Amino acid sequence: MNKTKRVLVVGSGIGGATAAYALAKAGLETHCIDIQPARSTLGSGICLLHNTMRALSEIGLADPCLDSGLRFEVFKQFDAAGNLLMSNPTPPGIGIRRPELARILETSASAAGAKMERGLTAKSVSDRGDCVEVEFSDGREAAYDLVVAADGAYSKLREQFFGAEHRVCFAGQSAWRFNAPRPPEVDGFCLYRSPDGKRTVGALPTSKETCYLFFLENSAQHLHWPDDQLDVLVRERLAGFSAPVIQDSLALITSPQQVLVRPFDVTLVPAPWHRGRVVLLGDSAHSPTPQMTSGGGMAIEDAVVLAQCLKAESSIPEALVAYTNRRFERVSTVWNASLQLCKYEQEAVPNPQRSAALLLQTYQYLGQPM
Template identity: 40%
Template sequence: MEGRAKQVVIVGGGISGMTLAVALRRQGVAAHVVEKARPEDQLGTGINLQNNALRALKQVGLLDDCLAAGFPWNSVVTRDHKGHVLDERTLPWTLEPGIPGALGIMRTTFAKILADHAEREGVDISYGTTVDKVDQHADGVDVQLSSGESLRADVLVAADGVYSPLRNLVFGTEHRPFYAGQGVWRYTVPRPETLDGFTMFRGPTGGAVGCLPLAPDTAYFFLLESSVSPIRFEEAELASALAERLAPFEAPELRDAVAKIDEGRHISFRRFDILLMPQPWHRGRVVLLGDAAHSVTPQLTSGGGMAIEGAAVLAEELGRHEAVAALSAYGKRRAERVRTIYDNSLRICELEKDPTSDGSESVKLFVESFKLLDGPY
């Protein structure tokens, strides 16, 4: 008779993979993370974690360090292009003691917290390594690594992102990420003292620039850009292209950011390639997690949160059921919630590209989505 998983190999050391590894170790399950990048290669600007993600981090025992390193916030302020306040609203969460409505944090800081906890919990981590071959058997999975090492696991987790090589290897390439018609500019800056929550600056003729605090001394501005086909920029073009797009905004915080745009602060532009894999999310003992299963547009700032929730749920189910049954239970438990957030995020993205939209449908979708996220995962 099959038993519960005792050894899990996780391919991908990002948010979902490392969160799962920590959760499993705290249940007494051995975890081995295989990550193609090296710790010093971690990139990224920042990430916003909504209250639902923070609840999941608390469940796994990761919340306190994240709160200490990031910037908690509970309100959304809307300003015009000159910086005048138009509206201020408190986040619609049912707050538990000690858990804010949301948290901004640097991705590199968050990654280090996850890796440090994983190492302290005794997770084996193979950096600079990929998977060459997978062989499934009735009682386990054999995993051949690029390093020449062979691993045996009860469960193999594909947590290696939206372009997941492991997903392609095991599930095939029928379902591929597709371009959602938008991309995002991100620009890391010293946090303006006047911005202590999530702030949106409305453009004089449409469009908007957002600001998310990431730490007491750090924030990032972001700007969505729509296009029929993907836009690409060379590294040397980023600063001037972003400055051009910020030119219509006269708010002092944005003028100061533009004035310092050549000082080497991190600027990035990333297109939105998204995917929602059909159920089931497992093939035998191989299961998809995080962006490998569901990569969403960022309108609801829930991509990372969905990955963290998924890791917490998968760990729970592996602790409750025999291995393959646990994978099925995890997929069924996540399916409807993930589908709704994926659909609503994409619909809001499409409405943002529609010049005839008056915003009413977007507001309705935001309310519906936050009501769902406020509930159990």
């Protein structure tokens, strides 16, 4: 073990909680904070592809996710009426509810010895060269050997240490999401396409009983919707899809709180991903569009690799250089594929076959070691 003893992880989302677990398991004194006062019980689902499950398996967390989610290994395309157009095998992955994944990661981190605190943020972070001094929002102060910025796409630590030029930009799409009971045909990654190819609804299983649906909407700028009308607005947008999977799910939406909408704000920070003793992880370094369903998966891989590098290298600078060297090409390949798929879907005449080919090609690339 090198001289790294104390680590602060800022953010307990997917990447941050995985990092807290992996670092604590590697023997480091790990402190993980999150500005949110409580873990959210809201949220749709997430797809953990084969590469993500392999990373989770390396740190002993694959089985709990398998127990809670649903394994699948097929990518299917349907028309708007629900008629199957194409079915392709994919390497096995799982779908799981986001709140359930958060519970698994955070409780595992605590059990591994990480100190997990919510309702707390870093008021100031100062890299002194031989340590990082942190003042917390509750007035406490502490020093760490390393600070991991896992504070998401809108990372304040990234802006402080890497500059405002790496702020996110809008990719031209937003996603509408809602949960539903899982019908038998949603046994993998499913896409339903409108006759003109310009609109897509997706469905992913999140357990034996549940799935979530999403609709991608193109726009030149961020759109703003009244929060109390989201249920009505999503029905209007999906009126042209007669597939029973979609219409039966919409019939169960009785309040706007059941619908989530998020714009695709993206960034990819150039290498290296560290400044002194502050290192980026997950969306703070690489916030992708979700077309490859790999944002969370890349963050999980980041966490596993960072812990491996800190354990293997003799110094923090060497560990952080090794971390970026192992991650940047892989992450940028997936990030660029996701963005290209997003752009394809915004073309005047979309080509679903071309998009499917890129999706499957990148799935195969993810089979390479991280």
